[in-house]
Amino acid sequence: MSDPIIRAQNVDVFYADKQALFGVDLKIEEKQVTSLIGPSGCGKSTFLRAINRMNDLIPICRFRGSLKIDGQDVYAPAVDVVSLRAQVGMVFQKPNPFPKSIRENVAYGLKIHRLTSSKSELDGRIEHSLKSAGLWDEVADRLDEPGTSLSGGQQQRLCIARTIAVEPRVILMDEPCSALDPIATAVIEELIDKLRRDFTIVIVTHSMQQAARISQRTAFFHLGKLVEVGSTKQVFTNPVEERTQNYITGRIG
Amino acid sequence: MIDFTKSAGFNLAARHRAETRFQWMGKGAILLALAFLAWLIVTIAVGGYGATKLVQIAIPVDLSATNIDPNNIAAARFGKIVKLGLRTRFPEVKKRKDKKKLYNLLSTEASFELKRAILADPKLLGGTRKIWFTASDTLSLYVRGKTNVSVPEDQRRISDKEIAWAADMQKNAEIRTVFNWGFFTHGDSREPEIAGILAALIGTALSLAVCFLLSFPLGIAAATYLEQFAPANRLSDIIEVNINNLAAVPSIVFGLLGLSIFLGYFGLPRSSPLVGGMVLSLMTLPTIIIASRASLKSVPPSIKEAALALGATPVQAVFHHVFPVALPGMLTGAIIGMARALGDTAPLLMIGMVAFIVDIPKSILAPATALPVQIFLWSDSPERGFMEKTSAAIVVLLIFLIAMNLIAILLRRKLEQRF
Ligand SMILES: Nc1ncnc2c1ncn2[C@@H]1O[C@H](COP(=O)(O)OP(=O)(O)O)[C@@H](O)[C@H]1O
Numbered sequence: 001m002s003d004p005i006i007r008a009q010n011v012d013v014f015y016a017d018k019q020a021l022f023g024v025d026l027k028i029e030e031k032q033v034t035s036l037i038g039p040s041g042c043g044k045s046t047f048l049r050a051i052n053r054m055n056d057l058i059p060i061c062r063f064r065g066s067l068k069i070d071g072q073d074v075y076a077p078a079v080d081v082v083s084l085r086a087q088v089g090m091v092f093q094k095p096n097p098f099p100k101s102i103r104e105n106v107a108y109g110l111k112i113h114r115l116t117s118s119k120s121e122l123d124g125r126i127e128h129s130l131k132s133a134g135l136w137d138e139v140a141d142r143l144d145e146p147g148t149s150l151s152g153g154q155q156q157r158l159c160i161a162r163t164i165a166v167e168p169r170v171i172l173m174d175e176p177c178s179a180l181d182p183i184a185t186a187v188i189e190e191l192i193d194k195l196r197r198d199f200t201i202v203i204v205t206h207s208m209q210q211a212a213r214i215s216q217r218t219a220f221f222h223l224g225k226l227v228e229v230g231s232t233k234q235v236f237t238n239p240v241e242e243r244t245q246n247y248i249t250g251r252i253g
Numbered sequence: 254m255i256d257f258t259k260s261a262g263f264n265l266a267a268r269h270r271a272e273t274r275f276q277w278m279g280k281g282a283i284l285l286a287l288a289f290l291a292w293l294i295v296t297i298a299v300g301g302y303g304a305t306k307l308v309q310i311a312i313p314v315d316l317s318a319t320n321i322d323p324n325n326i327a328a329a330r331f332g333k334i335v336k337l338g339l340r341t342r343f344p345e346v347k348k349r350k351d352k353k354k355l356y357n358l359l360s361t362e363a364s365f366e367l368k369r370a371i372l373a374d375p376k377l378l379g380g381t382r383k384i385w386f387t388a389s390d391t392l393s394l395y396v397r398g399k400t401n402v403s404v405p406e407d408q409r410r411i412s413d414k415e416i417a418w419a420a421d422m423q424k425n426a427e428i429r430t431v432f433n434w435g436f437f438t439h440g441d442s443r444e445p446e447i448a449g450i451l452a453a454l455i456g457t458a459l460s461l462a463v464c465f466l467l468s469f470p471l472g473i474a475a476a477t478y479l480e481q482f483a484p485a486n487r488l489s490d491i492i493e494v495n496i497n498n499l500a501a502v503p504s505i506v507f508g509l510l511g512l513s514i515f516l517g518y519f520g521l522p523r524s525s526p527l528v529g530g531m532v533l534s535l536m537t538l539p540t541i542i543i544a545s546r547a548s549l550k551s552v553p554p555s556i557k558e559a560a561l562a563l564g565a566t567p568v569q570a571v572f573h574h575v576f577p578v579a580l581p582g583m584l585t586g587a588i589i590g591m592a593r594a595l596g597d598t599a600p601l602l603m604i605g606m607v608a609f610i611v612d613i614p615k616s617i618l619a620p621a622t623a624l625p626v627q628i629f630l631w632s633d634s635p636e637r638g639f640m641e642k643t644s645a646a647i648v649v650l651l652i653f654l655i656a657m658n659l660i661a662i663l664l665r666r667k668l669e670q671r672f
């Protein structure tokens with residue numbers, strides 16, 4: 001096995017006085033899908049948002065421990081969150097396209113990071129991203145319509161296209177299908193499986209079936225602690241911990 | 254089997270009755286409010302209608318070289334020429350007292366009207382011409398049937414003699430009523446038949462322009478900082494509470510502040526739209542800040558999060574995504590604040606925009622007055638004719654207000670983004 005791209009060591013996260021994560025040690029492998037599962041409120045989102053430092057936006061939130069991406073300490077004082085987030089993209093629970101055109105949605109990241117030097121290059125990147133997100137055929141002739149006019153599943157794929165346009169190394173997804181119907185969910189799951197070739201994906205999901213279907217590795221969180229992590233197959237068929245066993249058989253959750 | 258047509262046991266009929274009663278009460282309340290509004294508007298419009306009428310009388314004036322030197326028109330004594338014309342028209346009037354009454358038929362503006370007419374058309378010179386002059390307020394009210402002639406002569410402003418002259422002129426079609434363009438093109442005047450709204454209108458427009466240019470950028474900048482960037486601490490709370498308090502401070506206090514700072518300390522010109530606009534922006538700022546913050550708050554935070562997660566800086570996230578969505582709401586807030594400023598008189602009184610202004614203000618530094626102040630001044634005048642002017646000025650103010658709101662709606666439509 002190659003070196004892990006993300007390495008969290010002894011991570012504690014606090015919301016004011018309330019501790020949400022307790023000494024989490026987790027390695028995430030490159031170009032794989034890692035799913036984070038666990039009952040609601042166990043700290044999955046907190047951990048995910050610690051990776052791209054979105055927790056910084058919550059004034060009461062404090063981080064302790066070490067979190068390295070590609071060997072670089074994400075919380076080192078010299079780190080610029082802007083370049084961190086350009087490398088670590090995020091897709092949210094509720095599709096949140098900008099209230100602008102489809103084209104502008106995808107172009108936004110490219111524009112602020114000046115990743116393209118000409119109009120044609122920009123158009124090419126937009127098309128490429130929309131194709132990678134499996135949305136191109138549906139929107140090719142309506143790029144100037146508002147992104148919000150799309151269906152929920154299309155909006156979520158637009159958000160994925162927007163994220164992959166800047167070519168991050170890691171994509172974080174926080175329950176990306178929880179607001180979608182089963183058909184749209186299936187489309188996104190298929191897409192995630194394809195994206196794994198180019199990106200490292202960490203996905204939070206409340207659906208164990210989804211974790212089993214799309215991820216290679218699974219981490220089980222409970223009450224702010226990482227209980228067990230291993231290959232998805234092993235975690236679901238042969239868990240080491242009793243709490244994992246109880247969760248996947250529906251006895252806690 | 255279930256029967257849905259039958260009333261169930263739990264007093265369904267009474268519940269339906271309560272619902273109907275409530276709906277009727279609501280409709281009644283709205284109707285009552287509309288009725289009062291209609292009543293108000295109709296009263297004002299009817300009262301102000303007279304201000305659009307101008308009564309004129311035709312006087313034969315001798316414009317031959319004996320009276321006016323064609324090479325030096327300005328030196329002529331136009332007042333005398335007009336009076337002479339009146340005496341020629343009514344040769345039977347001999348007594349000094351009666352002559353004075355006769356001159357009272359004409360507005361004091363008549364001599365200027367003659368001068369303007371000749372300067373505009375020098376071909377009039379060289380003979381006796383019939384020229385239409387503005388009638389005095391007294392005659393004008395009589396001609397338009399606004400004077401009660403059944404009371405004894407000493408209790409009304411128009412005497413029996415004047416009535417007789419008027420009747421004679423009416424017989425000869427020498428009295429006419431025309432549309433009073435002057436109301437919209439003149440400044441204020443001591444004579445109600447001459448007084449116009451333009452100076453006050455321009456004063457108001459200039460003040461509001463200054464007010465908007467100052468308070469809108471400042472207000473939205475303050476709101477954006479407070480809402481999107483300021484740390485949530487005690488200081489922010491204190492600022493928030495104080496802004497809310499400022500919005501409720503009586504406007505006259507802002508007027509006093511303007512008096513002591515803008516006039517007293519900075520020495521800016523008194524009575525000027527510049528200072529008026531500055532004072533109005535003081536009182537509009539809190540409203541704009543509060544409305545803008547509400548507008549910013551209503552933008553879903555997920556949009557900002559999306560931008561930040563893409564690697565936008567907080568300033569980029571706010572200005573590229575939050576700000577454009579909130580802008581129409583901020584604009585509406587600004588216009589609401591300015592609408593309040595438009596109708597406010599007290600702060601303008603404090604900084605001297607209450608002066609008697611005849612000239613149309615040419616710049617934001619020239620002395621000016623404002624619509625609500627003009628209304629206040631006219632409503633305070635004893636002459637009957639000013640009562641009509643007051644109502645008409647209120648109508649103009651209301652139209653101004655409606656126009657502002659219309660602009661707000663149109664701008665909103667144009668700027669609003671689809672979510
Ligand atoms: N912004 C916040 N402020 C305070 N507490 C929070 C905040 N976000 C999450 N928490 C708390 O942290 C814990 C973990 O939350 P979260 O990471 O959202 O769980 P999950 O995503 O697994 O459902 C919960 O107990 C939650 O109440």
Ligand SMILES: [Mg+2]
Pocket residue numbers: 044045046
């Ligand atoms: Mg969560």
